[in-house]
Amino acid sequence: MIETSLVASGSEVLIGLAVAVPLLIIGGGVAFAVRLRGRGGKSPVPPGEVASDAATDVELARSAEAAEAAAPVDERAPTPIQAAPEPGPAAEPATYRGRLGKARGLLSGYLGAIRSKGRIDTATWDELEEALIRADVGVGATDSVLADLKTRVKGGEIDGADALVEALKADLVALLSTADATLALPGPGSGSVVDPVVDPPPSGPGAADAGAASPVDVWLFVGVNGVGKTTTVGKVANRLAASGVKVLLAAGDTFRAAAGEQLSQWASRADADIVRGAEGGDPSSVVFDAVQRAEAKGHAVVLADTAGRLHNKVNLIEELKKIRRVAGRPPGRVVEVLLVLDATTGQNGLAQAKVFLEAVDVTGVVLTKLDGTAKGGIVVAIQRELGLPVKLVGLGEGVDDLVDFDPAAFVDALF
Ligand code: GDP
Numbered sequence: 001m002i003e004t005s006l007v008a009s010g011s012e013v014l015i016g017l018a019v020a021v022p023l024l025i026i027g028g029g030v031a032f033a034v035r036l037r038g039r040g041g042k043s044p045v046p047p048g049e050v051a052s053d054a055a056t057d058v059e060l061a062r063s064a065e066a067a068e069a070a071a072p073v074d075e076r077a078p079t080p081i082q083a084a085p086e087p088g089p090a091a092e093p094a095t096y097r098g099r100l101g102k103a104r105g106l107l108s109g110y111l112g113a114i115r116s117k118g119r120i121d122t123a124t125w126d127e128l129e130e131a132l133i134r135a136d137v138g139v140g141a142t143d144s145v146l147a148d149l150k151t152r153v154k155g156g157e158i159d160g161a162d163a164l165v166e167a168l169k170a171d172l173v174a175l176l177s178t179a180d181a182t183l184a185l186p187g188p189g190s191g192s193v194v195d196p197v198v199d200p201p202p203s204g205p206g207a208a209d210a211g212a213a214s215p216v217d218v219w220l221f222v223g224v225n226g227v228g229k230t231t232t233v234g235k236v237a238n239r240l241a242a243s244g245v246k247v248l249l250a251a252g253d254t255f256r257a258a259a260g261e262q263l264s265q266w267a268s269r270a271d272a273d274i275v276r277g278a279e280g281g282d283p284s285s286v287v288f289d290a291v292q293r294a295e296a297k298g299h300a301v302v303l304a305d306t307a308g309r310l311h312n313k314v315n316l317i318e319e320l321k322k323i324r325r326v327a328g329r330p331p332g333r334v335v336e337v338l339l340v341l342d343a344t345t346g347q348n349g350l351a352q353a354k355v356f357l358e359a360v361d362v363t364g365v366v367l368t369k370l371d372g373t374a375k376g377g378i379v380v381a382i383q384r385e386l387g388l389p390v391k392l393v394g395l396g397e398g399v400d401d402l403v404d405f406d407p408a409a410f411v412d413a414l415f
Helices: 010-040 058-070 101-117 122-134 139-154 161-176 207-212 229-242 259-270 283-297 313-327 347-359 378-386 407-414
Strands: 216-222 247-252 273-276 301-306 332-342 364-368 390-394 402-404
Touching: 101 122, 101 161, 101 407, 122 139, 122 161, 139 161, 139 378, 161 378, 161 407, 216 229, 216 283, 216 313, 229 247, 229 259, 229 301, 229 332, 229 364, 229 390, 229 402, 247 259, 247 283, 259 273, 273 283, 283 301, 283 313, 283 332, 301 313, 313 332, 313 347, 332 347, 347 378, 364 378, 378 390
Parallel strands: 216 301, 216 332, 247 273, 247 301, 332 364, 364 390
Antiparallel strands: 390 402
């Protein structure tokens, strides 16, 4: 997470390595221990974020407290602006199988024990329940999956532990496949929209004229501070730019000092344009300017970062509503409102989500940091309890560590 730049001669490199390797081993052990300790709570406060105790909203404050409690002391102090991490040339492509080691570690222990017993008895159901609850699938989803499996075992459709695990896998895939996770991606050519989800094209008299002007797709990213919004905006920008879409970033998180700078770094990496406002400035103006600029310069998509924490919950909700209204003014057209949730917060993330759902019509969830948690089951809880599709998943800090949600690959990797 910390970008380090080293310039040294050959001998300095050798000496440096002799000192650095043992330090890295010790440091790695400490980092692992810190992660283990933080398993039950929120991920550490991101470096570069200035701690603020201004938020009074209960849910938001709770998650922030959990984050601060989990953070090592030196990470709580304001730190220099966080650089967008550079994936090394040897970085493996992010795959569910490769990155869900923690989640798989938890489940495989239980499932291995269940399989090895062969027969299904009372203890099997207890173990299965414990596994699903610990993986943060949620009580509701766990109960419904177990009820289905019990009925099928009683009816003789499922015979033996292996068949039970396979049936559980199929149930989870089915549960996760119900929501439409399609992203409103622009079609080939600037400004053309294939699936305007939130602001449909105008109809009635004058519609042809209105449709003739190239609309600018706006994607809003909302969520609590530290969940990975800015990083996700950067990753999406990179992905769209790589597929030939002209992207403009709007640094709508004017509340957090470092967010604009962090986004600038992502913009330059993706070769995307960026509109920034003054710190503490009006985020709606930033988004408005971004849409105007996008239209003038022929950018098809505006990706707008937003603040996750204001002085109180009412301010936050009002601010988001205003941003949403302004972003939807022609030529702007809001096609995605993505709620970014941090998988490591588990069920707490669901409580946070409700605040944002009060403010804006969310079109989908981006679930970040799935690589850093055993609580992979939170995907099930999100879709079931919020009724929202998980559209994208963050599997690491690198630019390519963002994948489309794929229920079958996800469940396969968990098992
Ligand atoms: P924001 O406050 O919501 O904009 O959050 P940031 O984008 O600043 O991200 C907070 C921290 O989470 C940073 O250290 C990111 O590198 C890290 N992060 C974001 N997404 C992921 C992910 O998918 N996996 C991991 N391991 N870290 C992530």
